[in-house]
Amino acid sequence: MAGSAASRLTRTTRSQRGTEELPWVRRVLIGIAVAFASLFLVLPLANVFLQAFSKGVAHYFGALADPDTQSAVLLTLTIALIAVPLNVFFGVVAAWLISKFDFTGKALLLTLIDLPFSVSPVVSGLIYIVLFGLQGYFGEWLLDHNLKIIFAIPGITLATMFVTFPFVARELIPIMQAQGSDQEEAALTLGASGWQTFFKVTLPSVKWGLIYGVILCNARAMGEFGAVSVVSGHITGQTDTLPLRVDKLYHEYNQAAAFSVASVLALLALVTLGIKTWLEHRQTADFARAQSDPSAE
């Protein structure tokens, strides 16, 4: 999504007579697209906030101040704080491996890294039950040692890690591949060690992509529902994350409270999108500066 900055910039720089639709065709197409987007994107978003405040501001904040909701916030933050850094570290290492080296089995490795994307969230939770559940491979051993993974925080964290596994790697790999290894090789010829090269040259040049990967990974980690739902056990005040809290309030017929909690998650999504748009804007601006005629010496 980021690589299109170049073409985005050149798009409007020349006349397009002869390859343009008639004005009315254009207007109709824009109209349909905007109508579709309004119906499927704007309306659901607006509805979240309207329903959240349907019983007034006091009720809204009351719902958020509920101790069970508070503990859900805390749990969601805790899990993101464990899962995201681990996946970020993995993503950076995997991106270095994939983008800087050529080796047999690289394509297979890439496919395997993508695997979690195509696994249903419910199945993502289930596989950890097979491993750590009471009837699972390590179930008895865990019971004997008084350890709890399923229906506890470790299980929720593992399921979240699985679901958000590819995000950072997926974001970094195309950027690092596009940049090639020239800058790294230049650093080596100047005497830099591998670590120096990585921290002083590679990392600074992918920082925007990295930030984007992190916020995307974070948004997904905090918002995951299906996988977490399977392994959480739904113990109110203990193993309910924010999305699970939304579900529970909804099933308790507390519509307004459910929407209040949902609005927090929707806000997270909006902030994520905001940062993403800002990052893309930055990249486009960087590109524009790089392209502006520098011949004035």
Add this chain to the structure above:
Amino acid sequence: MSIELRQVSKQFGDVRAVEDVSFTVQEGELVALLGPSGGGKTTVLRMIAGLETPTGGDLFIRGQRVNDVSVQQRNIGFVFQGYALFKTMTVHENIAFGLKIKKWKRADIAARVQELLKLFGLDGLGSRYPHQLSGGQRQRVAIARALAPKPSVLLLDEPFGAVDAKIRQELREWLVRLHHDLNVTTIFVTHDQEEALEVSNRIVIFSRGRLEQIGTPREVYEKPSNEFVARFIGVLNVLELKVQDGQSRLGELSFPAHGVPEGNTLRIGFRPYAVQISANLGEYRYRGTLKHIFFLGVLLRLELETPSGLTLRARIIKEEFNRLGISEGDEISFQIREYRVLSREGDALTQETSVAQLVSLAEGI
């Protein structure tokens, strides 16, 4: 000597990129590695730098075998084709990078960077980022960065490839002056024969991973060791002649048989400047028509056609052309002053490895 390659080879999978290459570069020389793309010249440069490991042979820098010495420890300066400037660093930081790695003192770094900025005409640009520079400036920063830690060798990969024609010319002259002032051993890769002839002390010519010839610009131009070199450096007319009645012939042109048996073929080549032209139809032995005239500034390139339809290229200087007073379509007479035997049919030698011998016709006819 500064650098020595002994039977160096490099294989990528099944592809033999470099085969059995041996040459030496003396301290302070400016050497061009020349050849068509895919010839193996960049691979040779990268092996000297330590960015590739040879699969065979030995590599020496200042007498030390460096095959197993890492790129960091070779003390070379490398200028990449696309410059590979650190995009997230300023010009100053780019040039200082290698010095920081080598743990120079802060004051020394600042002094060295200032010195280089001045030497390279980059004063006042220290705080700019690479994307704020012109192509020529970027290139100078790349060279300054490579030279900052005082390397024993400067290696440049197609240093003038990415800039436009006018700046290219300036940069060539600038590189020659720079080399003269700093006297650091310099090796650069190019596919442009004119560039190699103009800039370097010696030229190493590669084709398909093999070293074809090594020599001064004058040597490789005037005494190419084979047809490949002769064709690659400058323009060459090539004729394939049949031997009949003790003479080799093609159309109305005839040359000595050079020991080739009757009915076999002989290949000869001659430079355009070896063709002498006269407006006087009786002056030289062959007749021809002037088909095209190309003005190249001080030189002119002429295309002649013989009555039997052969096309030959000739080159004369402007004064000579004016003196002759000829124009397109005119009948002229010409002779070939000197030529080279490229190959004889039946010889074990292949076209490209056959040693060409220069034959002067001045006294032969």
Add this chain to the structure above:
Amino acid sequence: MAFKKPSPLPGFGLSLGYTVFYLSLIVLIPLGALFLRVVTHMGWVEFWKLATTHRALMSYRLTFGASLVAALVNSVFGTLLAWVLTRYQFPGRRLLDALVDFPFALPTAVAGLTLADLFSKNGWLGRFLVPAGIHVAYASLGIIVALTFIGIPFIVRTLQPVLENLEREVEEAAATLGAGRLRTFCSVIVPTLFPALLTGFALSFARAIGEYGSVVFIAGNKPNESEITPLLIFLRLEEYDYTGAMAIAVVMLLFSFTLLIGINLLERWASRFQN
């Protein structure tokens, strides 16, 4: 031949080791455990019986059918959105562009909640649709709506770069040869877009098949009628019927993997047309 092409950059062994280690720990071993469990604890007969109960078959049909319809709807409107966003300038374009990723960023539970509410009989849309006899919420139509919502970014984001890189010259060439706009679109643009469109379709289809969060809120979740496969797995787990859950999960996984391989091949095929 050598396993790895030589490179002057360090860290190959370390990064390969860690990547494979972490990948195995989080992804491969857990997935492998599921397959191992099914193979060792279930005969083929039992597996087949559990994976093809009437309820399971009905859930497959619904999941696949609804996903297919949603992906088709998205192919049409996603292409239109991508076209409008890359080709036209209009007020709000940037906002619309940013919003396309919204379904990707919004937690699925929230999406399900708000869509269900919109289409319920008191909701903004439901109050018009329900009296007209169109039931979206708590019906299979709702499933299609939810799956369409979550699939929007996939088609748009796959097509956008291709549209942006489409050479104007090619269209101009068609115009100079006398082709009208519609003719150019059909015979020049559509064939260029097709591989990407197919990839986007497959991506949104694959995503829809596995989707759980948004659907359970809006679907009525009635067995045999509006119960998707992931929900059935979930319910089996709630009933402590682990073998039943695993059998269906394996069916889903096998399908996902097939689709993943298909998408990979598609992308490789599509990239041939991009250079």
